Amino acid sequence: MSKHRNSHDHQPAGKGHKARKRFGQNFLHDHHVIDKIVRAIHPKNTDILVEIGPGMGAITEPLLEATGRLNVVELDRDLIPILRTKFFNYPDFVIHEGDALKFDFNQLVQEGNPIRIVGNLPYNISTPLIFHLLSHRHVVRDMHFMLQKEVVERLAAGPGSSDYGRLGIMAQYHCRVEPLFIVGPGSFNPPPKVDSAIVRLIPHETLPFPAKDPKTLERVVREAFSMRRKTLRNTLKNTIDAEQLGAIGIDVTLRPERITLEQYVRIADAVYDIEQQATLDGFASQDE
Ligand code: SAM
Numbered sequence: 001m002s003k004h005r006n007s008h009d010h011q012p013a014g015k016g017h018k019a020r021k022r023f024g025q026n027f028l029h030d031h032h033v034i035d036k037i038v039r040a041i042h043p044k045n046t047d048i049l050v051e052i053g054p055g056m057g058a059i060t061e062p063l064l065e066a067t068g069r070l071n072v073v074e075l076d077r078d079l080i081p082i083l084r085t086k087f088f089n090y091p092d093f094v095i096h097e098g099d100a101l102k103f104d105f106n107q108l109v110q111e112g113n114p115i116r117i118v119g120n121l122p123y124n125i126s127t128p129l130i131f132h133l134l135s136h137r138h139v140v141r142d143m144h145f146m147l148q149k150e151v152v153e154r155l156a157a158g159p160g161s162s163d164y165g166r167l168g169i170m171a172q173y174h175c176r177v178e179p180l181f182i183v184g185p186g187s188f189n190p191p192p193k194v195d196s197a198i199v200r201l202i203p204h205e206t207l208p209f210p211a212k213d214p215k216t217l218e219r220v221v222r223e224a225f226s227m228r229r230k231t232l233r234n235t236l237k238n239t240i241d242a243e244q245l246g247a248i249g250i251d252v253t254l255r256p257e258r259i260t261l262e263q264y265v266r267i268a269d270a271v272y273d274i275e276q277q278a279t280l281d282g283f284a285s286q287d288e
Contacts, residue, residue: 019190023076024122028058030187038062040180041118041144052100052119057086064090071108073100105136114139120146137174137203144200152179152197164257166221172261175201209265217268224256240271
């Protein structure tokens with residue numbers, strides 16, 4: 001086992017397992033909160049449910065009781081035998097040992113039935129994990145996550161808010177974002193330093209503002225917010241010039257946090273067209 005095993009990041013979590021900071025382990029023990037989460041998920045036995053980071057099974061247990069079948073993805077290999085023992089009498093409980101960041105959720109889809117993803121997510125990787133899951137949007141019916149409250153605020157933020165940025169814009173591009181309720185540190189063992197919150201993400205059946213190329217949208221948004229306090233004229237100057245932005249009705253004197261999702265899509269589409277044209281021009285000049 002790794003040399004980190006005996007490090008100081010161990011906290012007692014009961015039942016023979018010590019919570020590890022590096023795996024973002026804060027185990028839920030508050031039954032009131034667990035019930036509330038399961039009621040929000042409202043699992044049915046026809047659902048294809050996958051839980052990320054089951055830990056010692058706090059949410060896993062009521063989900064299995066409700067549906068009889070469940071997939072889980074867990075990175076900490078020491079938790080696997082604990083989970084196997086606890087749920088040995090559920091033949092349709094499937095453990096995928098590994099990293100949810102690398103897990104291909106497409107493999108769980110059956111006969112076009114989209115999957116439902118849940119998890120009290122490890123906070124240290126929640127943003128990259130959400131981006132990974134957004135890339136699976138087409139096979140996902142909904143997602144219910146416990147996250148740091150601050151991350152839920154960023155997911156749900158609209159233009160004009162200081163929480164508004166790349167995470168919220170890309171989440172709202174793909175999904176409807178519904179913050180549900182706040183959970184205090186005392187509901188976990190060990191307690192985290194900050195408040196947490198539950199959020200529901202429902203992928204749009206039809207995108208409200210489809211971009212010609214979502215990768216270009218992601219790049220434009222990242223560049224725009226690389227300097228939050230500057231105007232768009234400055235933050236995007238290496239990608240699209242002020243005149244071109246003006247031509248599509250964008251006020252270049254605004255800061256990135258004032259621009260709506262619909263406007264970002266308009267900018268991304270213009271950038272895409274400009275770059276496609278530049279590529280074509282390049283081919284044409286090679287032929288001459
Ligand atoms: N669901 C449990 C609960 O509510 O008590 C545990 C939640 S704990 C916040 C996060 C869980 O995610 C831990 O079990 C941890 O080992 C697991 N985890 C951490 N990184 C992971 C990763 N990259 N892929 C899958 N699971 C991971």
